[in-house]
Amino acid sequence: MTENLNERICEGIEQIRCFRKEEGTRLYIKYMRKEILYSLKAPYRDDLRVTGYRFGFGEKTACIVGALRGNEVQQLYICSLLVQKLKELEAHGHITQNHEILVIPSVNHYAMNIGKRFWAVDNTDINRKFPGIENGGTTERIAAGVMECIKGYSYGIQFASFYMPGQFIPHVRMMETAHSSASLANLFGLPYVVLRKPKPYDTTTLNYNWQISGTNAFSVYTNDTENINEESAQMAVSAVLRFLTRMGVLKYNCHGGYIASVIREDELTAIHAERSGIFRPILHPGDEVVRGQIMARILDPYEGTVRENVMSPTDGIVFFTHQKPLVNQKDLVFTMIRRLHA
Amino acid sequence: MIQTIATIELPVDERLVLEKNRLEPEQKTGREKRVSLVTGIHGDELLGMYVLYEVQRRIEKERHKLTGILDIYPAINPLGIDSINRGLPQSDIDMNHIFPGNENGNLTEYMASQLIDDMIGADLCIDVHASDIFLKEIVQVRMQKQDEAKLLPYAKMANADLIWISASATVKEATLAHSLNMMGVPTLAIEAGSGMRIDKDYGDQIVEGILHILKQEGIWQGETTEVRTPDVAYAEDVDYANANASGVFMPAVNIGDWVCKGQQIGEIVNALKGTVEEIISAPCDGKIITVRQYPIVYHGALMYRILRKNSLAK
Numbered sequence: 212m213t214e215n216l217n218e219r220i221c222e223g224i225e226q227i228r229c230f231r232k233e234e235g236t237r238l239y240i241k242y243m244r245k246e247i248l249y250s251l252k253a254p255y256r257d258d259l260r261v262t263g264y265r266f267g268f269g270e271k272t273a274c275i276v277g278a279l280r281g282n283e284v285q286q287l288y289i290c291s292l293l294v295q296k297l298k299e300l301e302a303h304g305h306i307t308q309n310h311e312i313l314v315i316p317s318v319n320h321y322a323m324n325i326g327k328r329f330w331a332v333d334n335t336d337i338n339r340k341f342p343g344i345e346n347g348g349t350t351e352r353i354a355a356g357v358m359e360c361i362k363g364y365s366y367g368i369q370f371a372s373f374y375m376p377g378q379f380i381p382h383v384r385m386m387e388t389a390h391s392s393a394s395l396a397n398l399f400g401l402p403y404v405v406l407r408k409p410k411p412y413d414t415t416t417l418n419y420n421w422q423i424s425g426t427n428a429f430s431v432y433t434n435d436t437e438n439i440n441e442e443s444a445q446m447a448v449s450a451v452l453r454f455l456t457r458m459g460v461l462k463y464n465c466h467g468g469y470i471a472s473v474i475r476e477d478e479l480t481a482i483h484a485e486r487s488g489i490f491r492p493i494l495h496p497g498d499e500v501v502r503g504q505i506m507a508r509i510l511d512p513y514e515g516t517v518r519e520n521v522m523s524p525t526d527g528i529v530f531f532t533h534q535k536p537l538v539n540q541k542d543l544v545f546t547m548i549r550r551l552h553a
Numbered sequence: 554m555i556q557t558i559a560t561i562e563l564p565v566d567e568r569l570v571l572e573k574n575r576l577e578p579e580q581k582t583g584r585e586k587r588v589s590l591v592t593g594i595h596g597d598e599l600l601g602m603y604v605l606y607e608v609q610r611r612i613e614k615e616r617h618k619l620t621g622i623l624d625i626y627p628a629i630n631p632l633g634i635d636s637i638n639r640g641l642p643q644s645d646i647d648m649n650h651i652f653p654g655n656e657n658g659n660l661t662e663y664m665a666s667q668l669i670d671d672m673i674g675a676d677l678c679i680d681v682h683a684s685d686i687f688l689k690e691i692v693q694v695r696m697q698k699q700d701e702a703k704l705l706p707y708a709k710m711a712n713a714d715l716i717w718i719s720a721s722a723t724v725k726e727a728t729l730a731h732s733l734n735m736m737g738v739p740t741l742a743i744e745a746g747s748g749m750r751i752d753k754d755y756g757d758q759i760v761e762g763i764l765h766i767l768k769q770e771g772i773w774q775g776e777t778t779e780v781r782t783p784d785v786a787y788a789e790d791v792d793y794a795n796a797n798a799s800g801v802f803m804p805a806v807n808i809g810d811w812v813c814k815g816q817q818i819g820e821i822v823n824a825l826k827g828t829v830e831e832i833i834s835a836p837c838d839g840k841i842i843t844v845r846q847y848p849i850v851y852h853g854a855l856m857y858r859i860l861r862k863n864s865l866a867k
């Protein structure tokens with residue numbers, strides 16, 4: 212029955228604005244609307260289409276953005292799970308009145324489809340082009356086109372990736388601006404909320420510009436980027452559903468999640484490699500560690516001998532680990548949350 | 554004398570070495586001025602390679618006329634230069650987005666901090682860039698509005714065709730030039746030509762400018778030529794022609810040409826259909842200061858910059 216309904220709805224967004232269907236004794240409220248929010252013609256490739264999925268009606272409540280970069284496959288996957296879940300919740304009338312949710316699974320799949328991370332022509336990062344320029348360069352235009360569709364929402368959620376490959380404890384990250392609210396970030400129920408002081412280059416990110424434009428913006432980080440990690444994807448979906456439920460947007464029975472610890476990014480203890488070579492981690496995000504414990508070994512790439520035992524400088528919990536099999540001298544290999552002794 | 558600024562161990566059997574060459578007078582008084590010449594922050598901008606070579610060649614010919622200290626830093630991003638990458642090849646990080654760096658940071662931040670430490674105390678720094686592979690540009694000095702008072706006198710000596718003063722922008726705060734300017738080392742950013750190419754005429758023009766500045770600073774006593782009088786442009790004096798179609802860009806005018814508003818200056822064509830997708834007309838009367846070199850364009854691609862004629866009257 213939902214298939215049938217879906218087909219009819221796909222006939223036209225305008226027609227379905229007020230479309231409702233009685234079926235038996237249950238009232239089915241119409242389904243999600245799929246829209247092309249922005250499109251760009253290429254010289255020879257298929258058009259780049261930025262697609263949005265809208266759920267619910269009324270006030271622009273929540274906007275969720277997935278892959279802004281071509282390697283953010285996990286972020287894309289999380290959005291696809293979320294689209295499925297929201298579709299189901301909407302079909303059962305579990306999106307509360309006067310709330311609209313917009314999900315944009317991907318922006319730079321042009322890069323994703325050809326195995327690149329950034330806009331493939333000039334290697335620019337769309338997440339460094341916000342708020343965009345309507346008549347500017349190509350990626351500025353894309354950013355401006357996307358910004359136009361995503362501004363004005365009360366809450367903005369981006370599934371983001373770090374600039375260097377690695378694994379995190381799942382967390383919500385916010386820029387510390389005049390507009391930020393860490394207590395809202397707690398409602399995701401992820402173990403940590405990380406506050407970051409914006410640096411000059413952060414001022415062109417989606418998160419920062421969302422916040423400056425009045426949206427409460429959160430970046431959700433999970434374990435992976437280029438590979439799919441099922442467990443952390445489910446965790447991210449649950450976190451978003453939990454947040455939307457707690458904000459009164461969804462009627463959904465979610466588990467409580469964690470009571471988040473709020474940490475400032477500059478309070479994390481950074482551990483850099485003193486030597487280069489093959490990196491063999493022993494500890495992983497979430498692991499408890501005591502001062503002096505060996506966290507990883509860096510091996511001579513020819514002879515296999517240990518060049519460096521990477522030791523923990525403090526008691527705490529591993530927050531981030533370097534993920535590549537090789538390291539340069541000076542590379543960031545771990546960050547830790549320092550344990551505070553009473 | 555070749556000196557090492559920083560070394561970093563790469564994973565397998567290789568060291569990244571950041572080097573400079575210091576040219577000094579044979580007899581030092583200890584009160585010499587010091588000027589730094591830098592290039593190769595962007596691995597795809599190679600014009601500065603010729604410029605730094607040629608400045609040294611001219612000085613070595615008459616070494617006794619050098620009366621100050623000249624530090625030559627030709628390759629800030631050696632991995633990028635040697636592998637045709639604009640940024641750091643491993644991470645795509647733009648070296649000019651991470652200054653002043655961090656001694657305790659990662660590879661790039663560490664290198665940036667070592668470079669800054671080495672340059673602090675210089676009396677002047679000149680950072681030579683080219684454009685990227687997409688554009689060709691006339692010889693110009695770029696600066697932010699906040700540095701105008703301090704840098705304009707130097708910029709006018711640089712033998713450039715244009716001084717372009719842009720609005721100050723937060724995002725530019727992480728460049729080498731900005732960091733050094735903040736730390737009391739006046740730093741000029743020169744930009745000319747195209748990426749991945751060396752245009753020798755542009756290179757020679759910049760060399761003459763640098764030697765002229767060195768002479769004015771009192772560290773070079775050799776012959777120099779008369780320098781050009783540059784146009785001075787502010788943000789609002791420059792107009793842009795961006796593509797409003799995707800396809801193949803065919804320019805119809807050259808860099809330095811004068812154009813009239815509405816004049817056809819190029820086309821975007823489609824090689825599948827044999828059609829013209831967009832006729833590009835000049836947005837104002839003025840002089841072409843930037844021409845796109847790379848033919849494939851998407852919507853938004855920059856094709857020309859034009860210095861408005863009415864701004865030149867000022």
Ligand SMILES: [Zn+2]
Nearest residue numbers: 595598682683
């Ligand atoms: Zn450059």
